[in-house]
Amino acid sequence: MKYCMRVLGFVVGLMFFLSNSHVSGEDMRVMSRNAEQKKQEVIRKAQQEKAEALKEQEKIQKKIKADEDLLASAISKLKSENQVLDKRLREIKERLIEKADREKILIEKLEEASSEIRELVGFVRVSARDLEGILNQSPQSAFFPDRVEILEAIKNEQKFPNMADIEQMASLLFEETALSGAVSVQNGTIVDRNGAEVEADILILGNFTAAYRHSSEVGFLLYSETSKRFFALSKLPGSRIQKRITSYMDGQSDYSPIDISRGGALRQLTHQLSMMEQIPQGGPIVWPIMLILVLGVLIVLERGNFLYRYSINADQFMQCISNSIADGKWDECQAMCVKHETKAVPKIILAGLQAREMDRQDMENALQESILREIPKLEKFLSTLGVLAGIAPLLGLLGTVAGMIETFHVITYFGTGDPRMMSGGISEALVTTMLGLSVAIPLMLCHTLLTRRVDTMTAQMEEKAVSFVNTVFAHRNNT
Numbered sequence: 001m002k003y004c005m006r007v008l009g010f011v012v013g014l015m016f017f018l019s020n021s022h023v024s025g026e027d028m029r030v031m032s033r034n035a036e037q038k039k040q041e042v043i044r045k046a047q048q049e050k051a052e053a054l055k056e057q058e059k060i061q062k063k064i065k066a067d068e069d070l071l072a073s074a075i076s077k078l079k080s081e082n083q084v085l086d087k088r089l090r091e092i093k094e095r096l097i098e099k100a101d102r103e104k105i106l107i108e109k110l111e112e113a114s115s116e117i118r119e120l121v122g123f124v125r126v127s128a129r130d131l132e133g134i135l136n137q138s139p140q141s142a143f144f145p146d147r148v149e150i151l152e153a154i155k156n157e158q159k160f161p162n163m164a165d166i167e168q169m170a171s172l173l174f175e176e177t178a179l180s181g182a183v184s185v186q187n188g189t190i191v192d193r194n195g196a197e198v199e200a201d202i203l204i205l206g207n208f209t210a211a212y213r214h215s216s217e218v219g220f221l222l223y224s225e226t227s228k229r230f231f232a233l234s235k236l237p238g239s240r241i242q243k244r245i246t247s248y249m250d251g252q253s254d255y256s257p258i259d260i261s262r263g264g265a266l267r268q269l270t271h272q273l274s275m276m277e278q279i280p281q282g283g284p285i286v287w288p289i290m291l292i293l294v295l296g297v298l299i300v301l302e303r304g305n306f307l308y309r310y311s312i313n314a315d316q317f318m319q320c321i322s323n324s325i326a327d328g329k330w331d332e333c334q335a336m337c338v339k340h341e342t343k344a345v346p347k348i349i350l351a352g353l354q355a356r357e358m359d360r361q362d363m364e365n366a367l368q369e370s371i372l373r374e375i376p377k378l379e380k381f382l383s384t385l386g387v388l389a390g391i392a393p394l395l396g397l398l399g400t401v402a403g404m405i406e407t408f409h410v411i412t413y414f415g416t417g418d419p420r421m422m423s424g425g426i427s428e429a430l431v432t433t434m435l436g437l438s439v440a441i442p443l444m445l446c447h448t449l450l451t452r453r454v455d456t457m458t459a460q461m462e463e464k465a466v467s468f469v470n471t472v473f474a475h476r477n478n479t
Contacts, residue, residue, distance in 0.1 A: 121160070121161060124154065124161045124165075124166060124169075125154060125155050125161070127169065128151045128154040128155040128161075128169060129151075129155045131151060131169055131172060131173055131176075132148050132151045132152075132155060134173075134176060135147060135148050135151075135172065135176060136148065136225045136228075137207075137225055138176055138179070138180065138207050139204060139207055139210050139221075139223040139230070140176065140179045140180070140204070140207070141228050142188065142223060142228050142229060142230055143186070143188065145228045147172060150165065150168055150169075150172075151169070154169075179206075179207075180206050180207040181206055182204070182206065183203075183204065183205055183206065184203075184204050185201060185202070185203050185204075185249050186201075186202055186204070187199060187200070187201055187202070188200070188202045188230070189229070189230075190202065190212055190214070190221060190229070190230040190231070190232055191229060191230065191231045191232065192214065192217075192232045193219075193232045193233075193234055198214055199214075200212040200213060200214035201213045201214070201249060202221065202230065203245065203248070203249050203256070205256065205258050208258050208259060208260055209257075209258045209259045210222075210223060210230060211245045211249075211256070212230070212232060213245070213246065213249060217236070218236075218237075218242040218245050218246055219232055219233050219236045219237060219242070220232075220233040220237060220259070221233065237257075241257050244256055244257055245257065285395055285396075285398055285399035285402060285432045286399070286431070286432060286435060288395055289392055289395050289396065289399075289432070289435050289436055289439055290435075290439075292388045292391060292392050292395070292439055292443075293392075293439045293443075295384075295388055296385060296388045296389065296392075296439065296442075296443040296446070299381045299384060299385045299388075300385065300443070300446045300450070302381065303380070303381060303382065303385070303450050304450070306377075306380075307378070307450070307453050307454070307457070309342065310342070310343060310344050310377075310378070310457070311343065311344070311457065312340055312343040312344070312345055312346065314345045314460050314464055317336070317340070317345060317346065317349075318345070318349075318464055318467055318468070320336060321333050321336065321337075321349060321468065321471070322467075322471050324336070325471050325472060325475050326471075326475060328475070330353065330356070333349075333353055334350065334353050337349050337350035337353060338350065344374055344378070344457055344460075344461055345460065345461055345464050347370065347374060348367060348370050348371055348374065348461050348464065348465050348468075349464065349465075349468055351366055351367060351369075351370035352366065352367050352370075352465065352468045352469070352472070354366075355367070356472050360469060360473060363469055363472070364465075364466075364469055367465040367468070367469065368465070370465075371458070371461050371462060371465060374461065375454075375458055378454040378457055378458065379454055382447065382450055382451055382454065385443060385446065385447045385450070386444075386447050388443055389440050389443035389444040389447055390440070392436045392437075392439040392440035392443065393436045393437055393440040394436070395432070395436050396432045396433045396434070396435060396436015396437060396439075396440075397433065397436065398432070399431070399432020399433065399435075399436070400430070400432055400433045402432075403430070403432065
């Protein structure tokens with residue numbers, strides 16, 4: 001490269017020289033010699049530089065050759081490494097394919113296992129909700145109010161259930177199963193019928209019924225799921241049931257009343273109205289029906305008492321009379337009749353004794369007249385009782401019609417949207433019908449029984465009168 005630059009410089013100088021040809025000849029010769037010297041010097045330098053350049057080129061070529069050998073060696077090494085890497089790459093690809101297949105199988109298994117786990121977790125959460133419902137409905141929770149707290153996090157998906165949670169759920173279920181079949185008496189707090197919290201002895205009959213004893217009051221308890229407390233039933237049971245509960249709690253009895261509907265029957269008991277509580281709901285028609293009931297009861301009592309006092313053992317009495325007539329002891333017969341003159345049969349016989357001297361026809365007429373005098377006394381008020389028994393259901397029907405009219409008025413103004421607005425008229429209609437039938441049925445039964453008794457006593461008087469006449473005329477014939 002240096003040699004070329006110098007030749008180029010020489011050529012440039014020569015051209016400069018030729019451009020200045022006006023120089024003198026002397027100077028030309030001097031300049032020619034100088035130029036020749038310079039040329040020789042330049043040639044020498046150029047040859048020297050050429051030799052140096054050749055040496056340097058040779059040196060560079062050796063270096064290039066060495067670099068080529070080194071590069072060839074490196075290329076050969078890289079090729080061998082590349083072959084190894086290609087082989088490893090093929091192996092890795094084969095492994096990747098195998099791993100991908102394995103991953104696919106594992107993903108399928110994972111999805112299947114995840115599905116089973118989700119199903120199992122869902123079943124556990126549903127079971128937790130069901131168990132919470134069972135525990136909330138159980139009266140035993142009044143004594144263990146905190147036992148459902150673990151179920152809150154599980155059922156609300158706030159916590160992934162583990163085996164410890166499942167074991168605790170199973171333990172709660174087994175505990176509830178055992179308590180639901182147990183009977184125990186323990187002291188606890190209840191809300192009494194006045195709304196105050198009091199301490200009482202609580203009888204727990206499984207999960208069915210709870211009873212309490214506080215001071216001198218014994219009754220049933222209702223369990224509230226919301227507050228997890230026991231509330232005393234607003235209506236006390238009968239004295240017989242209270243005694244049974246007390247005896248059972250004291251260990252003096254082997255059985256106790258129980259509500260198998262788990263409080264349903266007891267709640268219904270609190271809403272049941274007695275006859276006296278239903279009567280005011282029947283409207284104004286109720287009071288005439290009640291008046292009929294009072295009059296009917298008074299008549300039945302009066303007639304029952306009268307017929308009881310007016311009756312006598314007629315067969316035994318007539319046997320004594322017949323014996324006395326057979327012996328001719330008329331004074332003794334009259335004394336027996338006077339002694340029982342408040343009775344029907346003795347009155348008839350006394351009238352016959354007074355007519356014993358008459359012939360048969362007159363004596364029979366006297367006895368028949370005496371019987372006819374007694375019959376109105378026996379039938380007194382019976383027709384009135386029959387009329388009252390017939391009027392009572394008619395008044396009940398009248399109350400029913402009045403109640404239905406009121407119901408239809410309510411429907412006309414307010415429609416049928418709210419059944420409670422119609423309940424007043426329907427209640428009035430049903431109560432009056434019920435009350436009318438309740439009064440009429442026993443009155444009609446009593447009227448029938450009393451009428452039957454009067455007919456029996458009338459037939460008895462007639463039969464004993466005929467027997468007396470036969471006895472008197474038999475005594476006459478014998479004497």
